Amino acid sequence: MSRPVDGSVDGVRRYSLRARLLWFLLAAIAAAAAVQAFIAYRAARAEADAIFDYHMQQMALSLRARFPLSIVPGVADELGDAEGFDFLVQIWTLDGTRIFRTAGPQLPQRAVLGFSQERVDGHSYRTYAMQGGVVVIQIAQDMAVRRRMAGAMALRTLAPVALMAPVLMLLVWAVVGVSLAPVARAQRQLAQRQPEDLGEISEAGLPDEVRPLVHELNLLFGRVRAAFEAQQSFVADAAHELRSPLAALRLQVQGLQRAGDEATRGRMLERLVGGIDRASRLVDQLLVLARQQAGASARVVGQGPDRARGPGPWQPLALAVLVRQVVGEAAAAAQARGIDLGVVHADELEVQGDAQALAILVRNLVDNAIKYTPQGGRVDVELRRLASSPAAAAGGAARLLVQDSGPGIPATELERVRDRFYRIPGSEVEGSGLGLAIVDAIAQAHGARLVLRASSTLGGLCAQVDFPLHAGEAAGGDRSP
C-alpha cells in the first residue's frame, strides 16, 4: 500500500478499495434514482390521465344537467373565450345539429360514446362523449396539453429524488472516507518508515477487517526485527572476534621483520603460518554458522516443507554411514592423542537433511570431544532409533550421542557454551568458541535438538542430538536387524 510499492506494481492489476466502494455505491444510487424517477414519472402520468379523464366526465355530466332544460342553439364561443380553458366542448342534438362548441380546433362531428382518441391536424385528442337526454356532449382535450401538465406533475414528484441523490452520494463519499481513514493512517505510517524502523504499527482504531492484517504485519515486523538484531549482533561479534587473530597476525609479521637470526626467523614464520591458519579457520566457521543460521531463519519465517530449507538440498540421508565416515576421518587425530575413539552402536536409519551440514554437525561434536579429552581418554559415538514417544515425532526419533571421558562442562556453563564465541573461562584448548554454536544452528535447521549434559558412562561431556523421524522415513529406512 505504501508509495514505493505502488510504483513497483505498475502493470499488475490493482485497485483501490475506496474507489471501488465509491464507484459501486454511487452507481447504485444513480441507478436507484433513475429507476425511481422512471416509475414516478410513469405513475404521475397515469394518475394525471385518470384525473383529467375524471374531469372530462364530470364536465360532461354537469353540462348534461343543464341542456335538457334550455337548448339555446348558436350560442357558441361562450366558454371558449375563457383564457386557459384547455377543453374543447361540442354539443349536438340527437339529430346531429351542433348547438354548441368552444373556440379552437374543430373536431369531427361524430362521437363514440365514452372515451376515445381522435387525430385532427396532427394533434392527438382525448375525447369523452355522453348522451344526455336530447343532446350528445363531447369533451375533448389536446393530448399535448395533457402530456405537458402530466409531465409537470411527474417532475414535481421527481424533484425530491433528484435532490436527494447527490446528497446521498456526498454522504456515502464521506462515510467511505471516514471508514477507511484508519487504513489510510496505517498506510501513511508505513510509507513514512525508514528501512531500519521495524516498530509496530498502532492497531488502535482499526476496523475488524483490517486489524488482523496489521496484526500479522506487526508479528512479521517482530520476527524480522529479531532476525535483524541477531544478524547485527552476529556481525558485531564476528568483527570483534576477528580482531584477535588479526592482532596476532600483525604482531607475528612485526616479529618476523625484527627477527635477527635464521633460527628466530624460522620460528616466527612458523607462528605466522599458525596465525593465518587460525584466521582462516575462524572465517570458515563464521561462514558455516552464517549459512546455517540463514537456513534456520528461512525455516522459521515459514517456508513450506518442500522449499529449500537451508543452503544445501535436502535429501534422505543414511545417518549411520555419515557418522562412520566422520569418525573414520577423525581417527588419526584421536590416535595422535592416544584417545580411544569408536562407534559403539549405529542403527541404520534415514533422516531428511543437508548432507554437508550434518557432516559438519557430527564432525564438530567428535572434534570437540577429542580436543577436550586428555591423553589416553575415550570418545564414544552412538546412533540409536528411539521408539515413538510423546516427545518425539510420530515416526520416532534418531538419537546421536557423542560422549567423552574429558573434564566435561560445569553445570553452570552448559547452556552458555552454545552461545557463539563463548569459551569456558580458563580453557586451555584453543578454539574459536563457534563449534557448538554451529552444531546448535544445524540442529535447529533440521528440527533437531542439541542437549548437553554430563556423560553417565564416561564421566565427561555427553552431547545428544535428537532428530525427528517422519513416519514414512522410519518405515522406508528400517533396515536394522
Added chain:
Amino acid sequence: MRILLVEDDKMIGESVLDLLRAEHYAVDWVRDGAMADTALCTQDYDLVLLDLGLPRRDGMDVLRTMRARRQRTPVLIATARDGVAARIEGLDAGADDYVLKPYDLDELLARIRALLRRAAGRAEPVYEHMGVSIDPATREASVNGQPVQLSAREWAVLEPLLARPGMVLSRAQLEEKLYGWKDEISSNAVEVYIHGLRRKLGSGLIRNIRGVGYMVPKDPS
C-alpha cells in the same frame, strides 16, 4: 623495566612477549584476570599491559581492584573493545592509556615509553643527568656527547636509576627489572652490571649505599 603482560590469547601473548623481551624489558605473562591480580599483589611492576576480555576475571575488574589497593603502576589497556564508552570507562577506572587491537607494535612501544617516562615524573624523552644522556626510544647512550655502547642488561639497570635521580633502588629491585619469572638469576649479576656501567660512564654516576642499594645522586657533589 618490568612489565606485566595480561593477555589470554596465546598467539598474541607469545608474540608480544618475544617483542617486548627483544626491547630488553623484563616481562611476565599471565593469561587470566585472577592470575594478573595475584601477580600484581606479589610483584612490583613498572607497567601493566592489560587486555580486558579475560577469563575468570575481567580486565576492568583487575584494574579497579589494583587502583583500590592504591597501586600507582601505569596501566596500558590493549583490547579489541573499541566502543567510545568502553574507552572512557577504562580510562576513568584508572587506566593511563588505551590502544585498540590490532595495534602497531612500534606505537605500542612508544606508548609504553611515554607511560614509563610520565611515571618517572618527567616529560622530556631523553634522560640527561650529570653529563650522561640515554634515549629509551633509540637505545642510544652518551657521556659528554661521546656515544657509549651499553649491553641490554646494563641498560636495564641504568634506566630505572637514571629515571629518578636521588631514589635508592635495592639490589632485589634492580634484579626484578632484569629478569622475568622464568629467567635464571645469578647471585651477583647486579654487581657485575654496575661495575660495567661505572667503567663506561665514570665511577661518580652510580653510588652504592651500603646495605641499602644503589642510586644516581640528585645533585653532583
